[in-house]
Amino acid sequence: MLENMDTMTLWTYSLIAGTVVILIVAVLLIMLIAAARRVDKHAADIWMAGKQIAGNTVSIWMLGKTNTVAEDILETAQSINTRAASIDNTIAALARALGQRR
Numbered sequence: 001m002l003e004n005m006d007t008m009t010l011w012t013y014s015l016i017a018g019t020v021v022i023l024i025v026a027v028l029l030i031m032l033i034a035a036a037r038r039v040d041k042h043a044a045d046i047w048m049a050g051k052q053i054a055g056n057t058v059s060i061w062m063l064g065k066t067n068t069v070a071e072d073i074l075e076t077a078q079s080i081n082t083r084a085a086s087i088d089n090t091i092a093a094l095a096r097a098l099g100q101r102r
Helices: 007-057 060-101
Strands: none
Touching: none
């Protein structure tokens, strides 16, 4: 079959085949670029969502420290309450003692 073709026909078929291959490769490359852009857009959306989640949950790690400080405040308040009751009792006892002397 090829021996019946002249050089010009052979070159024409070769150029047509090359053009078809180049067009197919171009279409596939365009599809690949579009897919990469979609992946990039979705990755950017995921990144933004992750940053928002991190921003909303950044203070959670401080809850342990807050609980520790709250326990210390409670202990101090209970100590102050105990000492204030002791002072009240002492003042009441002194008032009774002074009241009995008169």
